[in-house]
Amino acid sequence: MPSTKGFGITDIYFGRFFSANYGHTHYAEQVPLDMVPLPQNRVLEKVYFNSGTWRKVFEHTAFDPDSFEFIGWHVLTFIVFYLEKEKEKNRNYEVWSASLGFGR
Secondary structure, three states, rough: OOOOOOOEEEEEOOOOOOOOOOOOOOOOOEEEEEEEEEEOOOOEEEEEEEOOOEEEEEEEEEOOOOOOOOOEEEEEEEEEEEEOOOOOOOOEEEEEEEEOOOOO
């Protein structure tokens, strides 16, 4: 669960926005926060988004946890929000993540 101290979380909780969007925390993340009933049988989905980082990250190897072995790759996540006139029915956003690995 993301920190509720972050800018935007209070505004989401009290209904002003449907999402909080952060970045540059090294890991992309999407967390469902709440579902709010709306008129005409609609629902407002409130979501926390974090686009992570857009640079090379290094992860510790899993098979030898006592070693100092790390493998790195470049990561990038796009979060796209649509205006009402741009979007397809029932699509408010898209999240796309990719990594670019390379050998030694």
